[in-house]
Amino acid sequence: MKNLIKKNIALMFRYSLLLYLLAFILNSCQDTEIEIQQxxxxxxxxxxxxAKIGEGKTVEIRISLLTDSDFNGTTYSIRYFQYEGAGQLQYYSDPSYLPNDEYPLLQKEFRLYYTSTSSESHEFSIWIKDSFGNEKQIDFKFDNAS
Incomplete structure (x- = not known):
């Protein structure tokens, strides 16, 4: 009788151990996705x-894009719109930007050059956008230097 009880306890222990092991395996096989932030x-x-610019004069605008991470797949673009005055905005020695056209930015630190073509005050905005749709606006205002 003692042997029968010992065999039943050992058998119950094995079955419960098998059930725990099976529950652990099934629980660890859940479909979990690793989320990669980009x-x-x-x-x-x-x-x-x-603060001032004269007709025919050029102002250098130094811009840096600061990010918490350096994801290689992110691209940036720039566009601008002139509200007041007349002038030309360009990236280094590239041709002048056309208002509201979007241009790729190849670097996170760059210089733009704004050249006045009128003797009045100037107001324009620059929008910088990344490939995920995040956008920042920077406003500029230059009074006439004369």
């Missing part, structure tokens, strides 16, 4: 620019 917010840092 969309990182960015900030735009602009070095100080002069």
């Amino acid at each position: 969309d990182f917010p960015f900030e735009v840092k602009v070095m100080p620019v002069p």
